[in-house]
Amino acid sequence: MRVVNLACSLPPVPCVTPPAAPSRTLQWDTDPSVLQLQADSELGRRTHRLGPSKITQVDFLPREVVSYCKETQTPLAAHQSEDEEEEEEVTEQKAGPENDLQEEEESKDTKEGHPRELTEEEKQQVLHSEEFLIFFDRSIRVMERALAEDSNIFFDYSGRDLEEKEGDLQGGSSLSLNRLFYDEHWSKHRVITCLDWSPQLYHPLLCSLSLSHLSPVSTLLSSYFQYPELLVASYNNNEDAPHEPDGVALVWNMKFKKTTPEYIYHCQSPVVSVGFARFHPNLLVGGTYSGQIVLWDNRSHRRTPVQRTPLSAAAHTHPVYCVNVVGTQNANNLITVSTDGRMCSWNLDMLSQPQESMELVYNKSKPVAVTGMAFPTGDVNNYIVGSEEGTVYTASRHGSKAGICEMFEGHQGPVTGISCHSAVGPVDFSHLFVTSSFDWTVKLWSTKQNKPLYSFEDNADYVYDVMWSPVHPSLFAAVDGMGRLDLWNLNNDTEVPTASVTIEGAPALNRVRWAAGGKEVAVGDSEGRVWIYDVGELAVPHSEDWAHFGHTLMEIRANHGDGEEEGPVELAT
Amino acid sequence: MAEVEETIKRIQSQKGVQGIIIVNAEGIPIKSTLDNSSTVQYAGNVHQLLMKARGMVRDIDPQNDLTFLRVRSKKNEIMIAPDKDYFLIVVQNPTE
Numbered sequence: 106m107r108v109v110n111l112a113c114s115l116p117p118v119p120c121v122t123p124p125a126a127p128s129r130t131l132q133w134d135t136d137p138s139v140l141q142l143q144a145d146s147e148l149g150r151r152t153h154r155l156g157p158s159k160i161t162q163v164d165f166l167p168r169e170v171v172s173y174c175k176e177t178q179t180p181l182a183a184h185q186s187e188d189e190e191e192e193e194e195v196t197e198q199k200a201g202p203e204n205d206l207q208e209e210e211e212s213k214d215t216k217e218g219h220p221r222e223l224t225e226e227e228k229q230q231v232l233h234s235e236e237f238l239i240f241f242d243r244s245i246r247v248m249e250r251a252l253a254e255d256s257n258i259f260f261d262y263s264g265r266d267l268e269e270k271e272g273d274l275q276g277g278s279s280l281s282l283n284r285l286f287y288d289e290h291w292s293k294h295r296v297i298t299c300l301d302w303s304p305q306l307y308h309p310l311l312c313s314l315s316l317s318h319l320s321p322v323s324t325l326l327s328s329y330f331q332y333p334e335l336l337v338a339s340y341n342n343n344e345d346a347p348h349e350p351d352g353v354a355l356v357w358n359m360k361f362k363k364t365t366p367e368y369i370y371h372c373q374s375p376v377v378s379v380g381f382a383r384f385h386p387n388l389l390v391g392g393t394y395s396g397q398i399v400l401w402d403n404r405s406h407r408r409t410p411v412q413r414t415p416l417s418a419a420a421h422t423h424p425v426y427c428v429n430v431v432g433t434q435n436a437n438n439l440i441t442v443s444t445d446g447r448m449c450s451w452n453l454d455m456l457s458q459p460q461e462s463m464e465l466v467y468n469k470s471k472p473v474a475v476t477g478m479a480f481p482t483g484d485v486n487n488y489i490v491g492s493e494e495g496t497v498y499t500a501s502r503h504g505s506k507a508g509i510c511e512m513f514e515g516h517q518g519p520v521t522g523i524s525c526h527s528a529v530g531p532v533d534f535s536h537l538f539v540t541s542s543f544d545w546t547v548k549l550w551s552t553k554q555n556k557p558l559y560s561f562e563d564n565a566d567y568v569y570d571v572m573w574s575p576v577h578p579s580l581f582a583a584v585d586g587m588g589r590l591d592l593w594n595l596n597n598d599t600e601v602p603t604a605s606v607t608i609e610g611a612p613a614l615n616r617v618r619w620a621a622g623g624k625e626v627a628v629g630d631s632e633g634r635v636w637i638y639d640v641g642e643l644a645v646p647h648s649e650d651w652a653h654f655g656h657t658l659m660e661i662r663a664n665h666g667d668g669e670e671e672g673p674v675e676l677a678t
Numbered sequence: 679m680a681e682v683e684e685t686i687k688r689i690q691s692q693k694g695v696q697g698i699i700i701v702n703a704e705g706i707p708i709k710s711t712l713d714n715s716s717t718v719q720y721a722g723n724v725h726q727l728l729m730k731a732r733g734m735v736r737d738i739d740p741q742n743d744l745t746f747l748r749v750r751s752k753k754n755e756i757m758i759a760p761d762k763d764y765f766l767i768v769v770q771n772p773t774e
Contacts, residue, residue: 228708232682236763241700244759244766245685247746251757252692252770258750290684365688 253363286635295340297629300618303335334359339379352376392425427478446472479523491520518543522570530651541571576623577646584614
């Protein structure tokens with residue numbers, strides 16, 4: 106842009122000095138042509154004289170237009186090669202061989218791309234770095250799932266003979282094996298001590314979701330609650346491997362076909378009870394043989410507990426066979442009972458000391474050696490405990506009768522499992538509970554009377570565990586030491602189990618747990634294996650089942666009429 | 679750590695898996711169960727493909743990012759799990 110400055114004879118306005126002043130003053134305009142003009146005008150003001158004036162050439166640089174364009178993720182190498190190519194074109198043909206050489210070199214560079222190799226040391230360093238481990242943990246999880254899904258999308262139905270898939274279909278009412286969970290490293294030679302399914306909460310508000318800045322995989326699993334396919338199993342110590350941690354808890358996933366655990370946790374002392382913390386989506390609570398309660402968190406990448414209770418007289422010093430989180434989202438406690446009769450109530454945020462603790466003693470004599478504990482549905486104050494002597498007690502946490510209330514005698518051997526009726530329906534059966542014991546029997550009780558309502562004597566070995574179905578009012582499962590898994594449907598028959606299966610290899614079965622939906626049963630055995638069985642039609646409740654069960658109960662009571670002592674109290678709820 | 683070794687060995691022993699390679703952000707292989715020349719070949723090619731794929735995803739939607747890449751061919755399948763600093767490549771033969 107050129108600006109041509111044409112000065113005319115008229116004096117520029119701002120620079121005029123009064124003509125009367127004899128002295129000429131230099132104005133700010135130092136252009137000699139203008140000065141000249143001024144001088145001229147001073148002397149001969151009246152005469153207007155047009156003359157050529159000097160042209161000043163001024164060059165203004167073009168205005169810089171700043172523009173922002175979208176950044177794309179192209180690598181530097183590609184960029185450089187592009188630039189080089191352009192340069193080559195621009196320079197045209199210089200000396201032929203020179204150009205060829207140049208081309209070769211560049212192509213070699215871009216082809217090799219990364220001639221630098223890492224040394225062994227550098228590699229080891231990377232392999233041990235924290236961020237690498239986090240990446241590895243995440244990616245391997247995803248990769249294993251992808252590997253396990255063997256869906257062949259190219260399968261051609263026309264050209265092949267389809268093998269008829271013969272499943273274990275023994276009619277709709279029986280049990281069929283779904284899966285087996287077993288880990289070579291962590292399950293071998295360990296006894297399964299406890300099982301727990303991830304709870305299915307019906308209030309979506311209570312499920313806390315993680316923030317979006319976490320990677321997709323960890324977002325998926327950071328909240329256990331929405332994923333009822335997760336099952337945790339705790340394992341005893343491995344006597345053949347004294348250097349391995351004594352206590353192991355593995356979280357298994359039913360949804361994907363991969364055969365390795367979703368999460369692996371361990372601790373120093375054998376874990377004898379484990380459970381998902383109901384109102385804390387990322388926590389797993391474990392009770393150990395030493396009396397310590399441990400807390401694992403799936404948000405951290407550590408396999409060891411993030412919190413532990415102290416091993417002091419204030420807490421537990423005996424094995425903790427019962428851990429249970431009760432309450433509501435806003436007011437919940439972890440209740441633990443150890444075999445020396447001590448019950449402690451904890452706040453999961455602070456495990457350094459229990460909120461309250463009490464000794465469970467009956468009639469002010471010696472404390473009860475508790476082997477199992479259960480809370481009736483909806484009750485947070487009253488609970489039932491089973492003892493090593495074979496007696497069952499009810500107890501309350503608070504109130505005027507805090508501690509042991511009633512005694513229920515009936516079993517002749519240590520009580521191994523207790524389960525309170527949990528199926529919700531038109532009729533309330535929450536006063537019912539079943540117990541299993543070393544005396545080869547399973548007994549049905551009501552909290553309203555202190556003698557059993559009925560005794561199921563179909564087993565020929567210690568019955569290790571029993572559990573009511575969460576959806577069907579008259580169905581419960583029991584496992585014994587001969588590898589038998591029995592399903593009893595009381596509406597059907599009270600003398601023999603409605604369905605029964607013997608686990609392959611007939612190992613002693615230590616634990617049985619229904620899945621939250623009531624369609625699957627998980628069984629843990631003494632060899633470290635978790636068997637998942639599908640229960641078919643049998644598990645589906647019908648609305649008349651509740652009324653039917655009411656009749657069944659009346660019949661049971663009627664038959665058992667003789668020798669029944671009416672229990673003194675109905676427990677305050 | 680030994681866990682990394684163990685895990686890699688376990689995956690390698692699964693049926694159909696031909697090789698596992700861990701590559702860093704620059705495309706330099708850090709760990710591999712294949713021979714050196716194949717490793718370098720895979721690493722280099724996968725790295726380029728990854729950059730292209732990632733660039734494509736970001737180009738279409740800048741808020742988006744690549745999470746997993748699976749290349750299915752006649753003979754095998756290459757699965758790539760990318761990350762900010764590293765990526766994991768597993769080559770398997772799915773019909774085996």
